[in-house]
Amino acid sequence: MRIYLDNAATSFPKAPGVKEAVCAFMESVGASPGRSAHALSIESGRILYQARRGLADLLGLEDCKRVFFTHNATMAINTLLQGFLRANDVVVTTQMEHNALMRPLNALKTRLNLEIRQIPCAQDGTLDLESARELLKGAKLLACAHINNVSGAMIPLEELSALARNEGVAFLLDGAQSVGCVDMRNVMEQVDFLALSAHKGLLSPMGVGALLVGDSVAFKELEPLIYGGTGSASEEEIQPLFLPDRFESGTPNMHGIAGLCAGLEWIESKGVREIHAHELDLRAHLTEGLQDIKGVRFYKVANPANATLSLSFENKSISEVAMRLDREFGICVRAGLHCNPATHRILGSFAQGGSVRLSAGVFNTHEEIQSCLAALSAIAKS
Known part of the structure; x- marks a missing residue:
């Protein structure tokens, strides 16, 4: 039996009922995307509305027609950036952003002559909010991840939202690591746009994402990324x-x-709060146990929000550790830069190729965490 600790990439297993829902759709409704008037199409349309309404309710959006489905969070981010930004705009991010945000921003920087400003981050994930206040002056968009995919650190959302509102700056939140994992019932009151993927904290299949646009946002300012049949x-x-x-x-x-x-x-x-509490308990178990393993360094953060954390070994490469965890102990983790070189530069782990990331989820147990700690201890001693 394998122990899966790679939930920051994709959650596994999926929520009870997900497989059955996919199979039921394929068997009974799957011939229709919901754009005809026959019974199968009407049922497909009902499911589409139910998902749209469910996301709106989860995240505090009144008008569910402002939930736009995409293939993933990356596509949602691109939809917003490429449809909202114009020539010579100023965009503010942090120094610890995922490539899902930084790559499209850097592509648009050349095309649109954007100015990209970055809020300084400390190694423990804290942001310099005084610098943020100054950097937001004259900006059009603040864009950042809610929870860091390498360290599990969460940004001070309320404070950043207030700063952005004071300057009239729109706020895009990357919720790939947070939606379904932390309570976000009022998040759309704090941000203007939110990008998410279904296959992480929502415990659902890959290939589904969404962009949410706030109830008060004038959507005519946003151009579609893709044009075609609807x-x-x-x-x-x-x-x-x-x-x-x-x-x-x-x-x-x-x-x-x-x-x-x-x-x-x-x-x-x-209940999201129960899910969140369980993941924080697992993180506490991990961090407490890691302190007793000599030769292992884990990167501490000031405001951890889930069970994702990164570590390295004094005398072993991260690839060796990940391979041994998999082959000798049946433990699935991820080693490398995790599509986020910026965070690894701040943590000081970039030069060694990144870190070993452990990301437990709602279905992991304390027994599995204890087994992981035992495996890490054995690897450290060998």
Whole structure:
């Protein structure tokens, strides 16, 4: 039996009922994307609405038509950046951002002559909020991850939101690591845009993401990333203006969305606060045990929000440690830079190729954490 500690990449196993929902859709509804008038299409449309409504309720969005489905969080981020930013705009980020944000920003920097400002970060993940206040002056967009995918550190969302609002700066939150893991019932009152993926904290299939646009945001300022058929206003050869069709061209991944519905239902029944508390308990177990293992360094953060943390060994490469955990102990982790070289530069782990990342999830147990600690201790002594 393997121990899976790579939930920051993709959660496993999925929520109870997800597999059954995907299979049921394929067997009974799967011939229709929900754009016809027959019974199968109507059922598909119901599932699509249910998923849209479920995400809106989870994240505090009143108008569920402002939930736009994408393939993943990266596509959602690109939809916002490429549709919202204009020539010579100023964008503020932090010094510890994922490539899902930094790569499209750097591509647009050349194309649009953007100015990108970065809020300084300490090694423990804390942000310099006084610097943030100054950097936001004259900016159009603040964009940052809610929870860091390398260290599990969470940004001070309320403080950043207040600073952005004071300067009239729009706020894009990357919720890939936080949605479904921490209580975010009022998050859309604090940010203007939120990007997410279904396959992480929402415990649902890969290939589904979403961009949420705040109830008070004038969506006409945002251009679609993709244009094409929507199953609506088909007499026109221009993109419709109404929501959500304006931002959802092409056939949606209805199999994945059916699974997302099941994932959302399970999370609601379980309770996000209970999920969050369990993950923090697992993190505490890990950090306490790691302190007793000589030759292992784990990177501490000031405001940990989940069970994701990174470590390294004094005399062993991270790739060797990850390989031995897998082959000798059946423990699945991820070694490397985790698509986030910026964080590893701040942590001081970039030169060694990154870190070994342990990311427990809601279905991990304390027995599994203890087994992982025993394996790490054995590797450290050998």
